Amino acid sequence: MTLNDIIFIDQFPKLDLHGYDRETARVAIEDFIKENRKLRQPIFVIVHGIGSGVLKDTTKEILLHNKNVLEYKTYYYNNGCTIVRISL
Numbered sequence: 277m278t279l280n281d282i283i284f285i286d287q288f289p290k291l292d293l294h295g296y297d298r299e300t301a302r303v304a305i306e307d308f309i310k311e312n313r314k315l316r317q318p319i320f321v322i323v324h325g326i327g328s329g330v331l332k333d334t335t336k337e338i339l340l341h342n343k344n345v346l347e348y349k350t351y352y353y354n355n356g357c358t359i360v361r362i363s364l
Contacts, residue, residue, distance in 0.1 A: 285357065290321045301324075320360055324357070346362060
């Protein structure tokens, strides 16, 4: 399954970053990636919202530099969410 095949995201684990600052979000995302690797869950969703774009930019930066992230993309139906696929 590729991220382009995903239409419904309710079945995947979600990390909601609303109300987080940049550093707290950074730690939460890294921990969430580790958790999902342990649980062998290759696809999950990060909800960063739209707002000023700080959390979205932070999310993209972390995902770009994390060696376990295979691919990620903004969810087509809600650009306040990013779908992520990781290696197990």
